[in-house]
Amino acid sequence: MLFGALQSGIDGLIEYVSQHTLTCLIPAFFIAGAIAAFVKKEAILKYFGPQTKKYVSYPVASISGLVLAVCSCTILPLFTGIYKKGSGLGPAVTFLFAGPGINILAIIYTAQVLGYDIGIARAVAAIGMSLLVGLIMATLFRGEKHMGEFKLLSSGGDKPKWVILSFFLLLGLILVIGASQLDWLVKLPIVYALTLVVAYLAIYHFERDEITDWGMETWDLTKKILPILLIGTFAVGVLAYFLPPETFAPYLGNNSISANLIASVLGAILYMPTLLEVPIIGTTFGYTTGAMAAGPALALLLAGPTISAPSLVVLARVMGVKKTLTYAVLVVIMSTIAGMIFGSLVG
Amino acid sequence: MRIEVFGTGCAKCKRLEKNVHEALAKSGIKAEVIKIEDIDAITDRGIMVTPALAIDGDVKLMGKVPSVDELVEFFRA
Numbered sequence: 262m263l264f265g266a267l268q269s270g271i272d273g274l275i276e277y278v279s280q281h282t283l284t285c286l287i288p289a290f291f292i293a294g295a296i297a298a299f300v301k302k303e304a305i306l307k308y309f310g311p312q313t314k315k316y317v318s319y320p321v322a323s324i325s326g327l328v329l330a331v332c333s334c335t336i337l338p339l340f341t342g343i344y345k346k347g348s349g350l351g352p353a354v355t356f357l358f359a360g361p362g363i364n365i366l367a368i369i370y371t372a373q374v375l376g377y378d379i380g381i382a383r384a385v386a387a388i389g390m391s392l393l394v395g396l397i398m399a400t401l402f403r404g405e406k407h408m409g410e411f412k413l414l415s416s417g418g419d420k421p422k423w424v425i426l427s428f429f430l431l432l433g434l435i436l437v438i439g440a441s442q443l444d445w446l447v448k449l450p451i452v453y454a455l456t457l458v459v460a461y462l463a464i465y466h467f468e469r470d471e472i473t474d475w476g477m478e479t480w481d482l483t484k485k486i487l488p489i490l491l492i493g494t495f496a497v498g499v500l501a502y503f504l505p506p507e508t509f510a511p512y513l514g515n516n517s518i519s520a521n522l523i524a525s526v527l528g529a530i531l532y533m534p535t536l537l538e539v540p541i542i543g544t545t546f547g548y549t550t551g552a553m554a555a556g557p558a559l560a561l562l563l564a565g566p567t568i569s570a571p572s573l574v575v576l577a578r579v580m581g582v583k584k585t586l587t588y589a590v591l592v593v594i595m596s597t598i599a600g601m602i603f604g605s606l607v608g
Numbered sequence: 609m610r611i612e613v614f615g616t617g618c619a620k621c622k623r624l625e626k627n628v629h630e631a632l633a634k635s636g637i638k639a640e641v642i643k644i645e646d647i648d649a650i651t652d653r654g655i656m657v658t659p660a661l662a663i664d665g666d667v668k669l670m671g672k673v674p675s676v677d678e679l680v681e682f683f684r685a
Binding site for chain 2: 302303306309337338339341342343345346347470473474477478481484485578579
């Protein structure tokens with residue numbers, strides 16, 4: 262039995278590594294590293310100031326996770342900063358909810374492993390629901406004001422826009438072509454040629470320090486996320502041996518209100534390390550084999566990474582127990598609604 | 609000189625601290641290095657992006673890790 266469980270873990274790991282790591286995760290880590298190294302955070306952060314108009318700060322909060330929230334460790338400091346020193350509770354909460362759902366690694370991995378429909382639905386729902394949750398929180402707790410200094414420093418050195426644009430465009434193309442269904446004989450030369458162009462840009466249009474930065478950021482992210490993802494994926498495989506996804510099918514296998522609600526509550530309590538939500542939903546709950554329905558899968562994707570029992574404890578320290586519990590309840594409700602909508606669209 | 613390094617323990621924050629120590633050793637400048645990890649204490653100083661660095665109480669750097677040589681120039685200025 263032990264042997265069977267280990268076999269199941271190894272099989273799961275090999276499947277994920279061979280199908281997804283090389284073609285999708287490695288380019289994705291390089292893109293995320295480039296975002297962390299080259300995108301000027303100040304340019305976005307200035308929209309979170311205390312004086313910024315709310316119709317600007319909310320939309321910016323809902324989409325800025327794409328470039329600001331690559332690593333979950335940056336989300337909490339930024340959330341605290343926006344809440345206490347910047348635009349206030351509403352935009353801070355919007356950022357907190359949307360961030361994990363729309364960061365570039367999460368979108369790419371979700372789309373690649375679970376399917377493009379649910380990958381896009383995750384991003385769209387994260388943006389829409391986060392705006393609602395932020396606005397509701399700001400309305401419920403209006404009247405409280407935080408004052409303080411809101412400091413931004415510019416980190417000098419401007420690069421021509423076309424360099425940055427073509428750089429990200431090329432990296433994006435490598436990712437898309439690498440992950441596509443094209444034949445290897447076609448794919449390989451194209452990816453190789455694109456890599457050469459990236460190298461040309463890196464050598465002639467970037468400083469040595471900037472490229473070192475890029476490498477460091479990419480390595481930091483990989484080191485932080487990949488080992489846990491690999492171990493987690495193995496554990497998910499072992500778990501599937503003892504607890505086949507069919508176990509959950511009666512509860513999560515349809516698009517009913519109760520199935521979506523169960524998925525949201527599970528997501529709100531369970532702690533899932535960055536990206537591990539994907540194999541958990543795909544294998545443990547069996548979305549890929551059809552044991553889990555589309556609605557609950559999306560609900561879990563939305564509620565899962567944004568809160569967990571441990572993160573709620575930290576949040577309570579920052580904004581108090583009452584606001585934290587309200588936030589948790591709102592996340593569960595909104596994720597359930599998003600799951601219902603997606604479930605009825607797909608099913 | 610009093611140098612404060614702000615960071616919640618992320619990889620970049622650790623690298624900044626390491627570079628600060630190396631830059632001090634390299635330049636021979638005497639300074640007290642204080643590490644601030646508490647998220648509330650960091651936000652109270654108005655810092656939005658970690659890692660950050662303050663010299664004699666003034667926040668001078670945010671969200672990036674300069675090389676050892678850059679830091680040496682920085683401390684001399």
